[in-house]
Amino acid sequence: MGDSATLEQSAGNIDEQVSGVVEQAKELQDAASSHISRTSVEEQALRKSALSLDSNIHRLRSLIDSLHRNKILDPKLADKLDEDLQRARCILVDGDASSFLPGNAQGGFLRMFLGPINVHATRKDVQLKVKEEYNSYRDRTALLFLLFPSTLLILRSWIWDGCLPTFPVQLYQAWLLFLYTGLALRENILRVNGSDIRPWWIYHHYCAMIMALVSLTWEIKGQPNCAQKQRGVQLFLQWAMMQGVAMLLQNRYQRQRLYTRIALGKAKRMDVVWGETAGVDGQLWLLCPILFILQGFEAYVGLLLLKTAFVGVVSEWQVVFCGVLLVLMAVGNFANTVQTLMVKSRFKAKMKRSKSKQELN
Missing domain, CATH: 1.10.287 (Helix Hairpins)
Incomplete structure (x- = not known):
């Protein structure tokens, strides 16, 4: 009731x-x-x-x-x-x-993947969160960049009798496609939010994405003459291991220098570490030889792929395409590294002149 x-x-x-x-x-x-x-x-x-x-x-x-x-x-x-x-x-x-402040214009790459969505963060803490996630992504991928190819090369010698199977290599190339797509997306978003990433490094990742996509269609040859047919693949895996070492060194040492520059008011918190741009003298003596060797080896692998295609060992169009892309990326990396070092050298010379004038006065 x-x-x-x-x-x-x-x-x-x-x-x-x-x-x-x-x-x-x-x-x-x-x-x-x-x-x-x-x-x-x-x-x-x-x-x-x-x-x-x-x-x-x-x-x-x-x-x-x-x-x-x-x-x-x-x-x-x-x-x-x-x-x-x-x-x-x-x-x-x-x-x-x-x-x-207005953000940088969003490029066609972001519009292709995300559509007409504005990725410019209006809050600073959100922008810094995007940057920290990008740094964490680079840390994780640097380790995988080192471990993935080294595992393939070890298994090639111990289990696969010196001849790489098709599936593990294609799995690695698929991971590279995912890696470089993720890096390119994150870097474009960082640029929209005021970061100082050089355009070349983003273009470099576009080229790497295309190369990984093309290499997925590249038939991995086996016996007979497996070692000769897979020479380019083997060298590419060795280059990837060197790239992983370089990325680990950059992430560990140069980020500390970037934090120092931010504290001194000489860099923005949204800036990121690339190449040798934030290194100090001792680090540059270590990193520059590694970077130049890496770039030379990248060009060598590209030329070797072109050679194997032209002499008829492996004549697929994918070999020629990947060879040309590797050479172009090596030349672009070298040019940007030299340009950065020249800018850094002029800046250091300017600082020395200013310091000597202060001492004279």
């Missing part, structure tokens, strides 16, 4: 309850719209201030460079002012105000 009375009472005022909920929804919608409108106006004002400040920093840096070139401004003062402006820009792009 009690339950029936309660239900009858609820049925009597159900219309009033529903009407109250509808009114609450309307009031909440009006309050939310008002809040968004006020926030939009405030955000627009902050966006204009951020753009104005960024433009002013660029204008002042250009003015300082012009005054320095015309010997109107003292070099010591010019260096100090330039460092101050660099520090101000790091504060701007590394703080919460960076969300009001």
Whole structure:
């Protein structure tokens, strides 16, 4: 009886309850719209201030460079002012105000995979989370880059009698396709969010993706003359092991240097380590020979693949295609490494001149 009375009472005022909920929804919608409108106006004002400040920093840096070139401004003062402006820009792009700066344009690669989705993060903590995930991805893949080919080569000698089966090699190439696609996606997203990744390294991963895709259709020849037919595959696996060692060295040593540069206000928190760009002298003496040897070996593997195709040992078009891509990637890597070292050398020479002038004064 009690339950029936309660239900009858609820049925009597159900219309009033529903009407109250509808009114609450309307009031909440009006309050939310008002809040968004006020926030939009405030955000627009902050966006204009951020753009104005960024433009002013660029204008002042250009003015300082012009005054320095015309010997109107003292070099010591010019260096100090330039460092101050660099520090101000790091504060701007590394703080919460960076969300009001326009991001880099999204390229066709992101649109092809993700569609017309804006991947520019408006919050700095989200941007840094993307960068940390990218660093973790590189750490994991560096180990796999070293372990996967070394395992194949060990099994080739111990179990497979010096002749690699088709499936494990194709599995490795499929993993390479997944790896380079993941790297390219992450790097494009980082560039949209203000990172300094050089375009060449992204293009390099595009080439590596294409090469991995093409190599999946490459028939791995067995006996007879397996060693001769698979010479290019063997060398490629050895090069991949060297690449894994280089990636481990870069990730371990150079990231520490990048953190130091960020603390000094000479780099942004969204910057990433690539090549020798963040190394110090002792690290460069170790890394540069490894990088140049790696690039030379990459070109050698590409030329060897072309040779095997032209002399008729393995004449598939995939061999020629992969050989050309390896040579092009080696040349591009070498050119970018040399360019980076030249920029670094000019910067160090500038710092030495500034330091010697300070000592003389």
